[in-house]
Amino acid sequence: MLAYVKQKIKKSDKIGYLMSLPYLVSFALFVAFPLGFSFILIFHKWNVITPMRWVGLKNFYRLFHDVEFFRAIYNTVVFLIIHIPLQIVFALVIAVLLNQKIKLRGFFRAVFFMPVIVSGVVITILWQQLYAYETGVLNLILTQLGLPKIPWINDPSWAMPSIAIMATWKNVGLYIVLFLVGLQNIPKYLYESAELDGATAWQKFWYITVPSLNSTMVLVVILSTIGGFSLFIEPFVMTGGGPMNSTLSAMLYIYNQAFYFGHMGYAATLGFFFAFIIFIVVLIQKRVVERK
Amino acid sequence: MKRFYLYLVLTVAGITFIYPFLWMIAASLKPEIEIGSLGLWSKNFSLESYRLVVQKIPIWRALFNSLFVSSCVTVSVIFFGSIVGYALSRLNFWGRNLILGVILFTMVIPFQITLIPMYILMVKFSWVDTYLSLIVPGMITAFSILLFRQFFLDIPQDLIDAARIDGCNDLTILFRIIWPISKPVIITVGIITFMTSWNDVLWPLIVIRNEKLMTMPQLVTIFAVGGQAEAQLGAMLAAATLLAIPIILVYAFFQRYFIESMATSGLKG
Numbered sequence: 001m002l003a004y005v006k007q008k009i010k011k012s013d014k015i016g017y018l019m020s021l022p023y024l025v026s027f028a029l030f031v032a033f034p035l036g037f038s039f040i041l042i043f044h045k046w047n048v049i050t051p052m053r054w055v056g057l058k059n060f061y062r063l064f065h066d067v068e069f070f071r072a073i074y075n076t077v078v079f080l081i082i083h084i085p086l087q088i089v090f091a092l093v094i095a096v097l098l099n100q101k102i103k104l105r106g107f108f109r110a111v112f113f114m115p116v117i118v119s120g121v122v123i124t125i126l127w128q129q130l131y132a133y134e135t136g137v138l139n140l141i142l143t144q145l146g147l148p149k150i151p152w153i154n155d156p157s158w159a160m161p162s163i164a165i166m167a168t169w170k171n172v173g174l175y176i177v178l179f180l181v182g183l184q185n186i187p188k189y190l191y192e193s194a195e196l197d198g199a200t201a202w203q204k205f206w207y208i209t210v211p212s213l214n215s216t217m218v219l220v221v222i223l224s225t226i227g228g229f230s231l232f233i234e235p236f237v238m239t240g241g242g243p244m245n246s247t248l249s250a251m252l253y254i255y256n257q258a259f260y261f262g263h264m265g266y267a268a269t270l271g272f273f274f275a276f277i278i279f280i281v282v283l284i285q286k287r288v289v290e291r292k
Numbered sequence: 293m294k295r296f297y298l299y300l301v302l303t304v305a306g307i308t309f310i311y312p313f314l315w316m317i318a319a320s321l322k323p324e325i326e327i328g329s330l331g332l333w334s335k336n337f338s339l340e341s342y343r344l345v346v347q348k349i350p351i352w353r354a355l356f357n358s359l360f361v362s363s364c365v366t367v368s369v370i371f372f373g374s375i376v377g378y379a380l381s382r383l384n385f386w387g388r389n390l391i392l393g394v395i396l397f398t399m400v401i402p403f404q405i406t407l408i409p410m411y412i413l414m415v416k417f418s419w420v421d422t423y424l425s426l427i428v429p430g431m432i433t434a435f436s437i438l439l440f441r442q443f444f445l446d447i448p449q450d451l452i453d454a455a456r457i458d459g460c461n462d463l464t465i466l467f468r469i470i471w472p473i474s475k476p477v478i479i480t481v482g483i484i485t486f487m488t489s490w491n492d493v494l495w496p497l498i499v500i501r502n503e504k505l506m507t508m509p510q511l512v513t514i515f516a517v518g519g520q521a522e523a524q525l526g527a528m529l530a531a532a533t534l535l536a537i538p539i540i541l542v543y544a545f546f547q548r549y550f551i552e553s554m555a556t557s558g559l560k561g
Binding site for chain 2: 015031232
């Protein structure tokens with residue numbers, strides 16, 4: 001075996017190894033080491049300053065009894081249940097409209113895409129003002145329409161949905177563009193033959209357009225899920241995780257445990273479990289959406 | 293009639309996306325008591341909120357930090373990403389597919405798992421509160437290598453052979469022959485990398501505590517959250533506007549490239 005490898009290496013282009021070196025170094029330092037070290041950390045209690053202390057499975061025990069950990073998962077689920085359908089419906093509708101023969105398509109596309117490129121910090125500070133209870137623009141509009149004000153970010157049952165709406169506004173442009181790419185790849189003859197068979201516009205949409213966009217849907221669902229578990233700056237700036245932990249996100253909780261309380265071992269355990277959950281959820285989603 | 297509704301829906305949707313930004317800029321110029329209004333115009337426009345921001349936080353220094361960090365990261369990612377991408381697409385060596393497999397594997401690792409160990413690594417390197425912690429971990433990315441590799445695979449071998457006969461080595465081939473014909477992929481990698489680095493807040497919040505070294509989004513975040521803004525909405529919105537302007541300006545000129553780059557990266561990643 002070793003001789004075989006030696007033989008192979010001898011015949012190899014040595015420059016190839018040299019040129020791959022930057023990646024290998026970066027991989028060893030910033031991927032392999034952190035991964036390995038996280039396996040050590042999850043069995044320890046450590047605040048970086050004093051020496052590490054072995055605690056065995058105590059971090060796991062704590063995690064399974066940690067109300068806030070489950071709260072963070074629950075909040076993420078609330079976020080995703082609102083965010084994903086909103087995102088898909090809006091992106092799909094706008095993409096289908098933009099796919100018609102219209103003037104200014106590029107302009108509209110650029111407008112919808114703008115929040116995607118702007119920092120989440122800007123978007124959050126801006127929406128914090130739009131959501132303000134007394135003076136916020138959204139409640140001003142509601143009042144002028146004769147509707148009651150909504151406690152967007154002041155009420156525990158509204159806060160996470162409000163963040164989900166804001167996140168949809170920020171990201172939907174990217175998905176509009178992805179759906180547009182998908183729409184342009186659907187062969188025209190599918191629609192033409194459906195028209196010959198007398199299909200209505202709705203039938204064409206439901207039986208041709210939607211199934212053809214399946215791979216884009218998978219992508220939207222997966223990217224949104226990862227986004228949901230990575231949600232940090234929005235609750236950090238807007239609500240600090242409140243009111244009553246209703247916007248405590250997975251990432252915010254890890255951050256607080258590590259950098260507010262100095263529980264590095266426990267924070268690593270949380271990171272480990274959230275990563276595991278993301279992995280499982282994404283795998284399941286892939287299966288389910290692809291089958292449809 | 294149908295077309296009318298089409299444009300109506302698109303215009304209403306468009307306004308929902310543009311108006312908040314216009315409102316933000318207008319509000320940052322209004323005196324504090326006028327901020328809670330729907331309209332964009334005020335007779336009392338002034339730069340008072342901006343004066344407050346500049347006076348309270350080192351925002352220009354933060355702008356420089358962000359520009360410096362994001363530029364270093366972007367140049368480095370293009371440089372190293374293309375080198376490794378070249379090796380993995382045009383050179384034959386044992387273990388090449390293994391490296392490729394490793395790269396694909398690293399792309400599916402959620403960052404939640406490596407974040408804390410990465411911070412500890414920075415502490416051990418004594419890189420906390422230095423530019424190094426912001427730049428070095430981002431100097432090469434799996435995603436850039438894959439994009440470069442994909443693009444380089446389609447370059448005809450004749451071109452490379454011809455250059456080799458002329459006595460070029462692999463680095464000269466890459467920089468003299470391949471780079472000039474790879475502008476689309478360089479632009480894509482450049483835009484994505486610069487934007488990701490520019491907008492990143494979580495990592496700077498973790499490794500930078502010294503106000504002088506903070507990146508712009510980080511400084512604005514701390515200004516908004518940490519109470520320095522003293523609940524002055526105008527100042528917060530002015531800081532947010534200052535943070536948004538550079539990237540919006542670049543976007544205004546290169547929006548087509550931005551959208552196309554993000555679409556490719558979304559589809560491939």
